[in-house]
Amino acid sequence: MEKSIETIESIRKVMGEDLAILGHHYQSDAVIAHTDIRGDSLELSRKISPLKAKYIVFCGVYFMAESAAILQRPDQKVFIPDTGASCPMADMAEAGRVETVLNLLGKSGRKIIPLTYVNSSAAVKGVVGRFGGSVCTSANAKTMLDWARKQGDAVLFLPDKHLARNTANYLGIPEEKRLILHEAVIDGDPNLYVDPAEAEDKELIIWPGYCPIHEEFTLDAIDNIRRTEPDAKIVVHPECDPSVVQAADGNGSTTFLIKYAEEAPAGSTIYIGTEENLVSRLAERFKNEKVIKPLKVSLCEDMGKITLENLAALLANIENETPVSVSDDVKEPARLALERMLEACA
Known part of the structure; x- marks a missing residue:
C-alpha cells in the first residue's frame, strides 16, 4: 500500500495540471485521499471539459467514465483504473x-x-x-x-x-x-x-x-429505529422502495443527504440509507457534533474494485493505457439526450 501511495503522489506532482483524478462519493477513503475532485457521477462528468487536464482518471464505475468520455473535449482522454467496475x-x-x-x-x-x-x-x-x-x-x-x-x-x-x-x-x-x-x-x-x-x-x-445496494434498506429497519430511537432522523435515496421513502424523514440525491447531515442540529442522530463509504466519511467528519449511522451497512462491490494498487498501476503506465471511448454513432445521440436534460433544467 505504501508503495502505491508513493507512486500515485509522485506521478501527480510530475504531471501537475495535465492530470485530474476524480472520485465518486462511494469510493473508499484510501482512494478519495488522492482525488482532486469528488462528487456524484454526472456532477463529476460536467466538470471535465473546463479542466486544464488532458488526462482524466475517473474513480467510479464504468458507465460514469463513459459519461465523462461523452462530455470530454477532443484533446482530453478519460481512464478508469478497472474497466470491470460495472453497475448491476x-x-x-x-x-x-x-x-x-x-x-x-x-x-x-x-x-x-x-x-x-x-x-x-x-x-x-x-x-x-x-x-x-x-x-x-x-x-x-x-x-x-x-x-x-x-x-x-x-x-x-x-x-x-x-x-x-x-x-x-x-x-x-x-x-x-x-x-x-x-x-x-x-x-x-x-x-x-x-x-x-x-x-x-x-x-x-x-x-x-x-440497485442492489438500495434494495437492502428496508421498512423493518426503519420501524426498528422508530421504536428504539424515536428522536433519530432517517434519510434515504429515492432509489429505495417507495415504502422506505415514505417512512423516512427525507429523501433525495447524494448532495441532499450530505447537506442534510451538515445542517442537522448539534446532538442529532441521523441514519442515512446510502453506500457505507459515504456514511462513514460523514460520521467521521461530524463525530464531535452529531451521530451519523448507516441505515444498514452496505458496500458496493463494483465501487470497491477501484483500489490504490490499480490506480497506481494505471498512472504508472498511463501513456500506454487505452482510454475509455464511445463511438460516434453512440456519442452523438447520447450527448443529445444529456443536452436535453441540461436545457430542461437550466
Whole structure:
C-alpha cells in the first residue's frame, strides 16, 4: 500500500495540471485521499471539459467514465483504473432490449418518450437520444419526468423502477396509469415481456431494474429505529422502495443527504440509507457534533474494485493505457439526450 501511495503522489506532482483524478462519493477513503475532485457521477462528468487536464482518471464505475468520455473535449482522454467496475442496475438495461421494447410499444402509434436514469450505459443513452428522450438524475427526476410527459403520449422510464415509482408518486401519476414491465424466460433466454395492448392506456411504463445496494434498506429497519430511537432522523435515496421513502424523514440525491447531515442540529442522530463509504466519511467528519449511522451497512462491490494498487498501476503506465471511448454513432445521440436534460433544467 505504501508503495502505491508513493507512486500515485509522485506521478501527480510530475504531471501537475495535465492530470485530474476524480472520485465518486462511494469510493473508499484510501482512494478519495488522492482525488482532486469528488462528487456524484454526472456532477463529476460536467466538470471535465473546463479542466486544464488532458488526462482524466475517473474513480467510479464504468458507465460514469463513459459519461465523462461523452462530455470530454477532443484533446482530453478519460481512464478508469478497472474497466470491470460495472453497475448491476445499469447492466439490467441492455441497449438492444431497450430499442426492441420502444419499437414494440410504438407499434400502437403512440409516441413513447424514453427517460433514462444517468446510471445507464452510453449505448442506452444513445438509444434514448435517438428516440427523442433524455436523461435524469435523482435530483432532477421530477423535472425530467414532467418534461418527458409533455413530449409524447407516454414515458418509458429506465432502468430504476423505484426512482420511477417514487417520482410518479410525487407527480401524482395514478397507479392505474403505470405499467411495470416484467421478464419472461423463453428457451432459457430472459426477455422483457411487452404487450403493446396492455400498455396502450398507460402514461408511465417502468423498466424493472433496481440497485442492489438500495434494495437492502428496508421498512423493518426503519420501524426498528422508530421504536428504539424515536428522536433519530432517517434519510434515504429515492432509489429505495417507495415504502422506505415514505417512512423516512427525507429523501433525495447524494448532495441532499450530505447537506442534510451538515445542517442537522448539534446532538442529532441521523441514519442515512446510502453506500457505507459515504456514511462513514460523514460520521467521521461530524463525530464531535452529531451521530451519523448507516441505515444498514452496505458496500458496493463494483465501487470497491477501484483500489490504490490499480490506480497506481494505471498512472504508472498511463501513456500506454487505452482510454475509455464511445463511438460516434453512440456519442452523438447520447450527448443529445444529456443536452436535453441540461436545457430542461437550466
